Amino acid sequence: MxxxxxxxxxxxxxxxxxxQDYPVFNFTxxxxxxxxxxxxxxxxxxxxxxGITMGPMVKVGVTSTGSDGNFRASGWxxxxxxxxxYYMGFTISxxxxxxxxxNTIEFGIGRDATxxxxxEWRGSGTNNYSxxxxxxxxxxxxxGLTRHTGGTYGGLLENPTNAAGSWTGNVLTIPSxxxxxxxxxxxxxxxxxxxxxGGSAGLDGPITVSGTYTFTGxxxxxxxxxxxxxxxxxxYGSGPSPAQTFTVTAAGLPKN
Numbered sequence: 036m037x038x039x040x041x042x043x044x045x046x047x048x049x050x051x052x053x054x055q056d057y058p059v060f061n062f063t064x065x066x067x068x069x070x071x072x073x074x075x076x077x078x079x080x081x082x083x084x085x086g087i088t089m090g091p092m093v094k095v096g097v098t099s100t101g102s103d104g105n106f107r108a109s110g111w112x113x114x115x116x117x118x119x120x121y122y123m124g125f126t127i128s129x130x131x132x133x134x135x136x137x138n139t140i141e142f143g144i145g146r147d148a149t150x151x152x153x154x155e156w157r158g159s160g161t162n163n164y165s166x167x168x169x170x171x172x173x174x175x176x177x178x179g180l181t182r183h184t185g186g187t188y189g190g191l192l193e194n195p196t197n198a199a200g201s202w203t204g205n206v207l208t209i210p211s212x213x214x215x216x217x218x219x220x221x222x223x224x225x226x227x228x229x230x231x232x233g234g235s236a237g238l239d240g241p242i243t244v245s246g247t248y249t250f251t252g253x254x255x256x257x258x259x260x261x262x263x264x265x266x267x268x269x270x271y272g273s274g275p276s277p278a279q280t281f282t283v284t285a286a287g288l289p290k291n
Contacts, residue, residue, distance in 0.1 A: 057250040057286055060258060062135075064089050065243040066106075066125075073101035079125075085258045086133035086248030089125065090223075092238075096121035100235040102145070107237035111151045111228045119164065123237060124225035126159075127244070129218055132256030132287060135248035136216045140224060142242040143177070143203030146194060149234030154192045156207055159223040160214045170207055170224075177202035201239045209246075219251060250286035258284040 065081040066089075079089035097108035112121050129135050144154050160168030171190030176182045180202050181193040194200065209215045215222055224244075228236050250256050260282050267276045 057252065058258075058284060059247050059249045060084070060086065060260065061245070061247055062087060063243060063245050064127075065241050066092050067241045068104055068106050068238075070103050072104070072106040073099055075099050077106060083262055084248065085256075085260075085262070086130050086250075087135050088128045088130060089244070090128065092123065092125045092242070094123050094237075097123075100237075102235065102237075102239075105145055105237060105239045106242075107145070107235045107239075109150075109231075109233065109235045111231035111236060113231060114229060119227065122164075122225040122227050124223060125244075126221050126223040127218075128221040129248070130256070132251055132254035133248050134217045134219045134251050135246055136218070137209045137222065137224075137244065137246040139174075139209060139245045140207045140242065141245075142205055142207070142226070143201060143239035144180075144192070144194070144205070144226075144228070144236070145201035145239030146199060146236035147234040148197060148199040149232035150194075150199070150236030151228035151234075152194050152196070152230030153228065154194075155188070155190050155227050155229075157225050157227065158209070158214060159221075160212075164223075164225055170209065172208040172210060173205060174208050175204060175206035177204050180205070203240050252286050255287045256285065258282075260284075 062084045063082065064079070066077065067080055068077065071077065075094045077092040079091060092106060094108050098110040100107045100109050106123065127135065127137065156170040157164045157168045158170055162168050169190040173182055176192065179195055179200065183189055183191040183193065226238065264279045264281060269276055
């Protein structure tokens, strides 16, 4: 027999429509593919946050392939510069009453022996995923990858020639520009893979997006953190469950 015990401590801070510095909340949003990555659209399955909505991870223009724990495809082009309709990507949207900033994307790439050679990221930026929107500020690059710098294609990562493998732990820092900071609508990111020999390649392991969000103050908005509490069940006679807390913060509410 089990018994449920719940003790809640509630802290409520209300900004009643006047100007102030709102608290900044962190997010760490992770897509974990498991055995379900052999699809063209993978719904976000990480932590939910009040201020943002993570769109599905999609495969466009390529043929989905299976690889446990990964998100791979075949049919990548030899030259993506002229064939930019082949990519994997996702969007982030602001919930009404919030704005967000994207800081980093941590990811892995992998291929079979005849998969792609080159990888690049582009953001929605100012020119809708054009070459000018290439993202190249890698603060961490996995051993075995070659990072190209300078020139038009300075954001490329290159795999070893004709080698199957997995290169994880890469960290891409998103530039501090208006396209990705204090966003009240949405922004997106795409990963392009090229130089294919016909094999399979794509994201290896989970992909994690980090950033912050806060209130705009223009609309009523309520932040609850954490969004859910668990672990309140226990065997009869061995309780009660430890107390847990959550915080509610609000902005844009009427004064009266």
